[in-house]
Amino acid sequence: MHILVVEDDQKAARLLARGLEEEGFRVTLAHTANQANGLLADEPDAIILDWMLPDQDGIELCAAWRQRGQMLPILMLTARDAVADRITGLNTGADDYLTKPFVFEELLARVRALLRRSDRAHPPLLQVADLTLDPHTHAVHRAGTALVLTPKEYAILDLLVRHCGHVVSRQLLAQQVWHADLIAIDNLIDVHVKNLRRKIDAERPMSLIRTVRGHGFCLAPPEQHNA
Known part of the structure; x- marks a missing residue:
């Protein structure tokens, strides 16, 4: 939520x-x-x-x-x-x-x-390809398999999913997830995104998260990555 x-x-x-x-x-x-x-x-x-x-x-x-x-x-x-x-x-x-x-x-x-x-107490699931997020329970599944994320990993993933197909800048991640300046937590972003990518994409035929060098990160279905 x-x-x-x-x-x-x-x-x-x-x-x-x-x-x-x-x-x-x-x-x-x-x-x-x-x-x-x-x-x-x-x-x-x-x-x-x-x-x-x-x-x-x-x-x-x-x-x-x-x-x-x-x-x-x-x-x-x-x-x-x-x-x-x-x-x-x-x-x-x-x-x-x-x-x-x-x-x-x-x-x-x-x-x-x-x-x-609130009527919004049970919002609809967010989905990209075979990845689903439940904004109410914070449950995350990939191809039906439950994934265990830390609160920061979930916050990053939530932001990426809500901006599906668009680049999420490192500065926006710093502001929205850590409420801090990018300089203060730049290395933390890399660590958390690396851990998130390992949980989301490791050993999967389709990778959803990609790095856009010099800009940030993008989550999208493979066909959008290749477009």
């Missing part, structure tokens, strides 16, 4: 993302309302939205999304704990409201509850 975290405090956002990823979620970070609007195209399953953003209040952003028909589950985060503020947040369109500071386990329980109630 994919969570969009909209939080202007970058340190807090990274800590929150790390905790969610350890629980098996794929996390995308936005630090402004403008960034969040641009990332809705990635189709998150739920949004964790901070009230105070530098370019627009989270309340206004939430209201704008609802007016445009965006019905993704939204959990509002804020330091405001007055009853009137909570009512404002919920009336604006947030599905739930959590005051700061909060205990991560409570946030996790609230996110899972929102996802259970």
Whole structure:
């Protein structure tokens, strides 16, 4: 499942993302309302939205999304704990409201509850050739055989599958999977992609993952590789 975290405090956002990823979620970070609007195209399953953003209040952003028909589950985060503020947040369109500071386990329980109630709680399988991913359970199969991936390997594969047939840059992997600059984790990318390719493609008649030198990686059916 994919969570969009909209939080202007970058340190807090990274800590929150790390905790969610350890629980098996794929996390995308936005630090402004403008960034969040641009990332809705990635189709998150739920949004964790901070009230105070530098370019627009989270309340206004939430209201704008609802007016445009965006019905993704939204959990509002804020330091405001007055009853009137909570009512404002919920009336604006947030599905739930959590005051700061909060205990991560409570946030996790609230996110899972929102996802259970959402129509998107059981998204369809993602498939490329004989490879399937279940976004709900994170189960991965190749030709019917279950594959055991680490959370980082799954996050990489999920990104590659969702961009099937297109090159995923090393910079995008660094940002989306590690929430870090490419320089800091460049070697880690190679290690994880090598391990992922060994699990996905080793001893298979069809290789799905290929390296595009100088650019990144691409996952596609063999006929697209050869086109």
